[in-house]
Amino acid sequence: MTLTTNTARRPEGTPPASRSRRRLGDSQVLLRCSGIAGVLVALELLIRIDVIPRAWFPPVSEIWWRFLQGLGTSSFWGDLGNTLLGWSVGLGLATVLAVPAGMLIGSHPIPASAFRAIIEFLRPIPSVALIPLAVLLWGIDLQTKLFLVTFASFWPILFQALYGVQSVDPEQMQVTRVYRLGRWAAFRHVVMPSTAPYIATGLRISSSIALALSITAEIVVGAPGIGRSIMLAQASSATTDMYALILATGLLGWGLNSLFLRIEKAALHWHPSYRQEKR
Amino acid sequence: MTRRTLLAIEIVCPALAVLAIAIFTSRADSYYFPPLSGVVQSFADIWLSERLVSDLLPSMQRMAIAYAICVVAGVGAGMVLARTPRLMTACEPILEFLRALPGPALIPFGILLFGIGDTMKIFIIVLGAIWPILMNTVDGVRGVDPALLHMARVYRLPRRVVFSKIILRSASPRILAGMRTALSLTIILMVVSEMVGSTNGVGFSVLQAQRTFAVSEMWSGILLLGLIGFLANLAFLAFEKRALFWMRQR
Amino acid sequence: MLEVRSFAKRYESRGTVTEAVRDVSFSVEQGELLCVVGPSGCGKSTLLRSVAGLDRPTSGEILVNGTPVTEPPENMGVVFQDYSRSLLPWMTVSRNVRLPLDYKVADAGERQAATLRALEAVGLAGFADHYPWQLSGGMQQRVAIARALAVNPTLLLMDEPFASVDAQTRAELEDLLLQVWQEFGMTIVLVTHDIDESVYLGDRVLVLSRPPSTVATVVPVRLPRPRNQLDTKHDSLFADLRTEVLSAIGAHGQSAPAAH
Structure with missing residues (x-):
């Protein structure tokens, strides 16, 4: 994928109209x-x-029972808190870094050219390759998890912000110039609304990546959280616990995904595909 | 701003970046960031000799097998689900759940079932990477233009031809998009499953290098994983460009 | 050749029934060119799709050569309105035209000959190895016509075939159609919203009323053949027929698409 404007191509991961319209x-x-x-x-x-x-x-009913029992324990909520801490802070950092970076790079051909090759090389690097480096630098501290989560969830947001800026309708920009609206007004009323849906999509993709990396750091490195508890449960042959925790992880992922789908829809309310949906 | 200037910028900037890294690492004399030349040297020493067979090859093998299973099973199941809407509706919540479940969380489950052998890794990769292909196939097949299907009916084309020459082809842009996502998931899950439960493989040896504080070796492994990701993506793009040649003009 | 008896079509969605076509009956002779016009939403495309076997009437009957249509009949060609959607972009022009033959004609040489003949008939013999998207809209529609001709149809159905091309190309394609009709001698049913086109091309013009549609009138076109764009359209009879069709549609006050 290149960084050049390509209107024919939908941004990655845009929810297909067919599925959301139903x-x-x-x-x-x-x-x-x-x-x-x-x-x-x-x-x-x-x-x-x-x-x-x-x-x-173990029987499914037992897994559910254990899951419900777990909801009453502080250790479960502690794990959940740790996992969500890595997820939220990492995702937040990635957003704060990637949105301005993507919008800056996408707004002009010079930075777009300067960063193209670098980005194209860095992005396909599997984020988990950096696990050893993070461990070397920070051990099992929170920084390790944050570094991995931030690195991995940075890219989708960066790309979506970049596409978003490049997809701003040049005619709308001309309108702002004809009426002498000024740069800030143009940014606020044209650039931001056109880019927001793309960023929302990036956030949804990155949210699930952030959760996966949070869990990965816990499983591989042993940082505290649900992932580590799954690993420990397996190692100590507490099979039912293991499944209950996997179930919790799945529900968490599903819940976060649904949440971000809603945000995406809200950001897209002006978009033609969504207007059709409302009829 | 001419195209030539932009092209020059595009080439010079990454070169400057690499140069900067080389200079920084050789001056810094840091334990964590060994000189770039040393990393490249250790890359040549390690990965182009015995580890090529002992670690790189097994990793690639697992990846290839798992990815092939993902593609075949994902496209096949996606086709079936897309053509039977009621089955799809019934399966959807389960599919959504499995897709939202982060792949690495299943590694302990895989170890419980299959130990730490190749089967476990392939199982984990497939279970984590198949979803984008499956879901995109469903969407792609559902999105086939009814006009094409009408044409096929009017000219009484046989079912298998409609499947292979019209439906599959029409859905291929979506399927390929899913395959691309699945490819990067495959690499990630390959590395993670090797880090958690393995006795060989690139993921295993990178983590091993870190544990034994062989920093240059560790960096060379990271470099290798980066290269694998980069080259796999490059190869995929070339393949996709060929397969979707007919979309360029539209 | 083709007989439609008491064709009716009703749609039901969320409890409300929409009656699109109430009662349409007509028949088409062997080798005749019948044009169907009507106000938008009168169900003319639905009618054509039902003749093609892609849709079922709610009641009534459609017979092709005496056989009721329940699936797409053999030896039928269809040209859809949107050429860009009915051609396969991943196949060359000749592959597109040959596709239906691959599963109909056993002999490879025969297939090749039929493909070539069809492409020659529409003037695209030199573009066999191009892809559809490399051609202009008018040429793409010629490919669709060639594909229909290649199956050597006894019945050719056309659903607003020239609606998506510019005026100049449209006139060329109309003349091309008359020419291949002469050459291949099949029966043609052509749906259009362009009154000039219907009069210019047809032996008869079937006019449908507003929905729920019935047959408003059938106008026989007594213009001499061969017709051509200049003389035929300046014939005073042409103007009379136009007016007759127009008034039958009841489109007084609406601008007729004559300026096309």
Whole structure:
């Protein structure tokens, strides 16, 4: 992917109109619920009749029960807090760094050229390659987690901000010049509203990356959080605990993703695809 | 601003950056940031000799197998789900959950099931990287222009032809977008699973180098992983450009 | 050749029923060129899609050569309005034209010959190895026509085939259509919203009323053939027929698309 303006190309990860435009009817809600119930019941049965060995997979009901019990313990909330701390601070740092950087780089051909090759080289580097460096520098401290989360979630936001600025309609910019609105007004009324949906998309992508890296740091490095507890549960053969924690992680990821999808929709309220959706 | 000036800027700036790193690291005399020349030297010493076979090759093998499974299973399942809307609706919540679950969180689960062998790693990679391909295939197949399907019906084209020559092809831009995301996930999960449970592989040896405080060696491993990511992305872009040649003019 | 009996189409969504077509009956002779016009929303495209076997009437019957249409009939060609959506961008022009033949004609040489003949008929023999997106809109629509011709159709259905091209190209394509009709001698049903076009091309013009549609009138076009853009359109009979069709549509006060 190049950094040049390319209107034909949708920004990465834009939610497909087909999926978001659909409204759920009663029968579909029913179908979705029965889908979940079907899988859970099938798993439960397969485990109860020993098709799936219990050593691998305790009955689903037990996992849920353990999950609910966990909600009453302080250790679970401590883990969750640690994971979310890494997620939120890292994502926040990445946003603060990437949004201005992306908008600056995207706003003019000179910085766009200067940084193109550097960005194109740095971005595909797997963030986890930097784990050893972070450990060498900071051990299992919070900095390690923050560094990894920030590095990984920096790129999607940077790219989305960059595309967003480049997608500003030149004619709208001309309107602001014709009416002598001034730079700040142009930025506030044209650049920001056009870029916001792109940044929102970047945030959604980065949010799930940030969570993944937070968990990764906990699993690989042993930084405190849900990931470390999953690893410890497995190592001590507390299988039910392990699954309950994995379940919690999945629900957390799903919840954060839903939250950011909402933010994205809000940022996109003026966009044609969304106006159609409202009709 | 002419194109030539911009091109010059594009080439000179990264070169300056590399030069700056080289000068900084050779002057700094830092334990954490060894001279660039030393890192390059150790890269040549380590990765172009015995580790090539003992670590790099196994890593690449796991990646290739897991990625192939992701593509075949993801596109196949996506096709089926897209053509059976009721099944898709029923499966959607489960799929959303699995997709939102960060892949590395499943590593302990993988270890429990398969120990720390190759099976575990391939299992983890597939379970973490298949979703973008599957979801994009579903969207792509659903988004096939009805006009094309009408054309196919009018001319009574056989089903398998409609699938292979029209539906799959129409959906290919979306499928390829998913494959690209899956490729970087594959590399990440390969590295992480090797760091957590392995006795060889690039991920394992990079972490090992850090643990034994072989800093130059560690940096050379990071450099290698960066190169793998970069080259894989480059190769994929070239492939995508060929596969989607027909989209250039539209 | 083609017979439509009491065709009706109703749509139902969220409890409300919309009656698009109430009662349309007509028949088309072998080798005839029938144009269908009507105000927008009168269901003319729906009618055509049903003849093509892509849609089902709510009630009524459609017979092609005496057989009820339940799926797309054999030996039928269809040209859709939007050429950019009905051609496959990943196939060359000749592959696009040959695609239906690949599963219809066993002999490879025969397929090749039919493809070439169709491309020659639309004047695109020199563009066989181009991709559709390398051609102009008018040329792309010629490819779609060639694809329809290649199957050697007895019935050719056209759904506003020239609506997406500019006026100049449109006139060229109209004449091209008359020419291939002469050469291949098939039956043609062409839906259009352009009254001039319907009179210029058709043997008869079937006028549909506003929805819920019925047949407003059928205007026989007694203009001599061969027709050409200059003389035919300056014939006083042409002007009379135009007026007749226009008044049947009931479009008084609306600007007719005559200026195209």
